[in-house]
Amino acid sequence: MNATFGNAPELIIAVMALHAGLHEMVLASLAGAILANLLMATGISFLVGGIKFHNQEYNPVTIKMYNSMMFLAVYSMLIPSSFHRFFITGENTVYRQNESNLNILLAVSLLLAYVFYLYFMIKTHPDLFKSIKKAPVVKEEEEHEPWSKKKAIGALIVASVTAAFMSEILVGAAEGTGKELGMSSAFIGIVFVAVIGGAAESISAITMAAKNKLDLTISIALGSSIQIALFIAPLLILLSFFVGPKPMFLNFNRAEIGALLMAVILTTVVSGDGKSNWFKGIQMITLYLLIALLFYFIPEQT
Amino acid sequence: MNATFGNAPELIIAVMALHAGLHEMVLASLAGAILANLLMATGISFLVGGIKFHNQEYNPVTIKMYNSMMFLAVYSMLIPSSFHRFFITGENTVYRQNESNLNILLAVSLLLAYVFYLYFMIKTHPDLFKSIKKAPVVKEEEEHEPWSKKKAIGALIVASVTAAFMSEILVGAAEGTGKELGMSSAFIGIVFVAVIGGAAESISAITMAAKNKLDLTISIALGSSIQIALFIAPLLILLSFFVGPKPMFLNFNRAEIGALLMAVILTTVVSGDGKSNWFKGIQMITLYLLIALLFYFIPEQT
Amino acid sequence: MNATFGNAPELIIAVMALHAGLHEMVLASLAGAILANLLMATGISFLVGGIKFHNQEYNPVTIKMYNSMMFLAVYSMLIPSSFHRFFITGENTVYRQNESNLNILLAVSLLLAYVFYLYFMIKTHPDLFKSIKKAPVVKEEEEHEPWSKKKAIGALIVASVTAAFMSEILVGAAEGTGKELGMSSAFIGIVFVAVIGGAAESISAITMAAKNKLDLTISIALGSSIQIALFIAPLLILLSFFVGPKPMFLNFNRAEIGALLMAVILTTVVSGDGKSNWFKGIQMITLYLLIALLFYFIPEQT
Numbered sequence: 001m002n003a004t005f006g007n008a009p010e011l012i013i014a015v016m017a018l019h020a021g022l023h024e025m026v027l028a029s030l031a032g033a034i035l036a037n038l039l040m041a042t043g044i045s046f047l048v049g050g051i052k053f054h055n056q057e058y059n060p061v062t063i064k065m066y067n068s069m070m071f072l073a074v075y076s077m078l079i080p081s082s083f084h085r086f087f088i089t090g091e092n093t094v095y096r097q098n099e100s101n102l103n104i105l106l107a108v109s110l111l112l113a114y115v116f117y118l119y120f121m122i123k124t125h126p127d128l129f130k131s132i133k134k135a136p137v138v139k140e141e142e143e144h145e146p147w148s149k150k151k152a153i154g155a156l157i158v159a160s161v162t163a164a165f166m167s168e169i170l171v172g173a174a175e176g177t178g179k180e181l182g183m184s185s186a187f188i189g190i191v192f193v194a195v196i197g198g199a200a201e202s203i204s205a206i207t208m209a210a211k212n213k214l215d216l217t218i219s220i221a222l223g224s225s226i227q228i229a230l231f232i233a234p235l236l237i238l239l240s241f242f243v244g245p246k247p248m249f250l251n252f253n254r255a256e257i258g259a260l261l262m263a264v265i266l267t268t269v270v271s272g273d274g275k276s277n278w279f280k281g282i283q284m285i286t287l288y289l290l291i292a293l294l295f296y297f298i299p300e301q302t
Numbered sequence: 303m304n305a306t307f308g309n310a311p312e313l314i315i316a317v318m319a320l321h322a323g324l325h326e327m328v329l330a331s332l333a334g335a336i337l338a339n340l341l342m343a344t345g346i347s348f349l350v351g352g353i354k355f356h357n358q359e360y361n362p363v364t365i366k367m368y369n370s371m372m373f374l375a376v377y378s379m380l381i382p383s384s385f386h387r388f389f390i391t392g393e394n395t396v397y398r399q400n401e402s403n404l405n406i407l408l409a410v411s412l413l414l415a416y417v418f419y420l421y422f423m424i425k426t427h428p429d430l431f432k433s434i435k436k437a438p439v440v441k442e443e444e445e446h447e448p449w450s451k452k453k454a455i456g457a458l459i460v461a462s463v464t465a466a467f468m469s470e471i472l473v474g475a476a477e478g479t480g481k482e483l484g485m486s487s488a489f490i491g492i493v494f495v496a497v498i499g500g501a502a503e504s505i506s507a508i509t510m511a512a513k514n515k516l517d518l519t520i521s522i523a524l525g526s527s528i529q530i531a532l533f534i535a536p537l538l539i540l541l542s543f544f545v546g547p548k549p550m551f552l553n554f555n556r557a558e559i560g561a562l563l564m565a566v567i568l569t570t571v572v573s574g575d576g577k578s579n580w581f582k583g584i585q586m587i588t589l590y591l592l593i594a595l596l597f598y599f600i601p602e603q604t
Numbered sequence: 605m606n607a608t609f610g611n612a613p614e615l616i617i618a619v620m621a622l623h624a625g626l627h628e629m630v631l632a633s634l635a636g637a638i639l640a641n642l643l644m645a646t647g648i649s650f651l652v653g654g655i656k657f658h659n660q661e662y663n664p665v666t667i668k669m670y671n672s673m674m675f676l677a678v679y680s681m682l683i684p685s686s687f688h689r690f691f692i693t694g695e696n697t698v699y700r701q702n703e704s705n706l707n708i709l710l711a712v713s714l715l716l717a718y719v720f721y722l723y724f725m726i727k728t729h730p731d732l733f734k735s736i737k738k739a740p741v742v743k744e745e746e747e748h749e750p751w752s753k754k755k756a757i758g759a760l761i762v763a764s765v766t767a768a769f770m771s772e773i774l775v776g777a778a779e780g781t782g783k784e785l786g787m788s789s790a791f792i793g794i795v796f797v798a799v800i801g802g803a804a805e806s807i808s809a810i811t812m813a814a815k816n817k818l819d820l821t822i823s824i825a826l827g828s829s830i831q832i833a834l835f836i837a838p839l840l841i842l843l844s845f846f847v848g849p850k851p852m853f854l855n856f857n858r859a860e861i862g863a864l865l866m867a868v869i870l871t872t873v874v875s876g877d878g879k880s881n882w883f884k885g886i887q888m889i890t891l892y893l894l895i896a897l898l899f900y901f902i903p904e905q906t
Contacts, residue, residue, distance in 0.1 A: 054728075055729075061575075061577075064571070064574075064575060065581075067571055068568065068571045068572045068582075068585055069585070071564075071567060071568050071571055072568065072585055072588060072589060075564050075568070075589060075592060076592060078560075078564075079592050079593070079595075079596050082556075082557075082560065083596065083599070083600070086556070087600075087601055094601075095601050098599040098600075098601065099599070101599055102595055102596065102598075102599040105595050106592060106595055109588060109591050109592060109595070110588075112588075113584060113585070113588040116581060116584045117581065117584075120579075120580070120581040120584075124356075124579075124580070124581075125357075125579060125581070128579075254686075254690075255686075258682075258686065262675075262679050262682075265675060266672065266675050266676065266679070268571060269668070269671055269672045269675055269872060270672045272668075273665075273668060275665075277724075277728075277729060277732075278724070278728070279669075279720060279721065279724040279728075279729070280672070282717060282720045282721075282724075283672055283673070283676055283717070286676060286713060286714075286716075286717045287676060287679060289713050290679060290680060290683050290710060290713060291683070293683075293706055293709050293710055293713070294683050294687065294706065296706075297687070297699075297702040297703070297705055297706040298687070298691075298702075299691055299698075299699050299702065363877075363879075366873070366876075366877060367883075369873055370870065370873045370874045370884070370887055371887070373866075373869060373870050373873055374870065374887055374890060374891060377866050377870070377891060377894060378894060380862075380866075381894050381895070381897075381898050384858075384859075384862065385898065385901070385902070388858070389902075389903055396903075397903050400901040400902075400903065401901070403901055404897055404898065404900075404901040407897050408894060408897055411890060411893050411894060411897070412890075414890075415886060415887070415890040418883060418886045419883065419886075422881075422882070422883040422886075426658075426881075426882070426883075427659075427881060427883070430881075570873060
């Protein structure tokens, strides 16, 4: 639910970039947003929550569903990207039509899967996604009653809109700053802009962790990643046939796909048991750091 | 047990193809059969069973054993295939002898591991593979008593033999039809023939799911995949030295290995907890669809 | 704790090799030691323990923590190695400075993560790493009381020092023997020397399994792997700037990285539930065998 609102501004910004034909920038921002959500937002949440509450728990069934969706998400990026890398090389455009068909049908399949996913979450199995009962929280005394759904959603909308607003202003500033600081364009696109642009959303995920509401943290960070990969990305492919100078296909480069695969596998292994502590946060932040280093030092022409 | 009978016809057909020197076709049919079993048969079973019973359970220990066997299986295909890709290029046949030795010793290792696996399943730890106790089934009233082992095995043999019979007739027809419909040979070999040829077995897996006997579904679909990879494939390598015009080595192409790896990882993450619902089925079917799209649009010369 | 002592001799030997500029040999020995620990020591332990005790259990929380650390470890090798493979080719040394910076900052990040890991294990969450309560052991009667921490550590130090002593003598002999037997240098470096050199440590892991102390087995084999990857490897990178003729960077070749990734994924899937039996051991040993075959037949010039 929240994810549906949470990424609306990102969609708008991406459509504008699509209109300007900035395909690589759009792809980098998609990959960057997923990496920042999966590793950075979740990592800091686990760290902050773990320091405050020693051990935290969240619904292990929900996280397993999210993790398998994330694998599907990365595969959906890997398949057309590999196709592009192996068959669309240099001036070889013989297979352009194949790539186009592959991307269109893949996008339609993903959107269908996403509709089923919403139907599953909201209609047939909402019980799998509810927060687990928490042991009475000791250190926190002001808030006895759990948030009502409305209140939670309201808070998330406010946070999301703020994020969007910040995003639009900050992204522009961030790019300029990054360039002046001599950052590589890969680092600016995938790390710097993603962290700045997603700051508000990350903060809301972290805040929930600090309130021992880790199920909300998970649903913000992972729900958002899933939506970006399985709803926004395929939607952008289809929209690119109408709004852009030429259609956009999913052709992430090797480093982006590799980083996403590493992130999804680590997240699955770290988070799969529904328990967290501060060091799990350190593990995820460390991987984010390693990936950021890679993009920082990667030569300009991949 | 059932797997031993289930794949007998596939073995016979493969040996005939081996005799004719159709190595690529044999490899494609092995990879295709595993993909269809892992993703399609299991996926539709989860979907159908999940729609009928909301949530289903199966033995989580069995599935973990099967999943780790599947990783071993894919590794056993990946290692010689990578060797081939990197060292046996074009006219470079200097390392042919190395490839030959690698394949022979690998095949022997796998057959040994498979014998241990049967011994483990049948002799030392049969308890790990028994069906979990099911909550009393409400919607199904005709069959109160669980099937006896004999009855279950009998049903599986009948299903398997029917499958074999259909297979031999259908595969020929399928290939002709596929070509007339303009399908790429990769798609015909890996997807179309595999789905048609494995239809009967898939139907028996799905039927079990529809009867809430998910443990049987799992043992048909995954047991069969394991047998193909760890018994039939190494057996074919060794046989190829005697029945074929030249020995066959495991050199799956990149797309086949990639698809198998993606399938095994997703299956492990989705199925690992011993629970299923209709959406887990959708996830697996979606991946199968994406892989099918890839093979459909992949240019002829890989 | 034990891991800190256990790998001290390996560090000393590696520093000497670094001083002699034998970078490839150092990297091969790091990869080989991890593979031997993960697959061979653990595999034989599971096999021996499983034959003696049918089913064994160990702390499933500890193993999950170790497994996620191992993923971080392999990623930390994969990232700089990929950088090297794609950007530092042949005479192209334009990006040498980037590679150097990437390796230094990566090493510092890993050492930091390792310090946090020790702090986590020893200070904040020692409870996650304690042995699970075992059912009373029937077949073993001489040892009623569990080992005291001191006794356990003492035994490990003795074992480690013995290992170091054997190592230094044996490694030299092993290399000579291997060459005379016509083994490829990859096989000698990654398999033969690793198995001989790590024999003593492996034996102590296996001995613990044979005494149904599988938590100690795990902490020896996996703890050691983690220390090699996340403490010794980064330390060597930093040291190489001072003791060697030229700095050493983490550039494992494709086969090494592939083998490590396969090993970590299989270990995670096989060991993740905190239960073991003899066939799990066979699975791990089989993978080790396949990897050993690959390195045995791999042509000299990778």
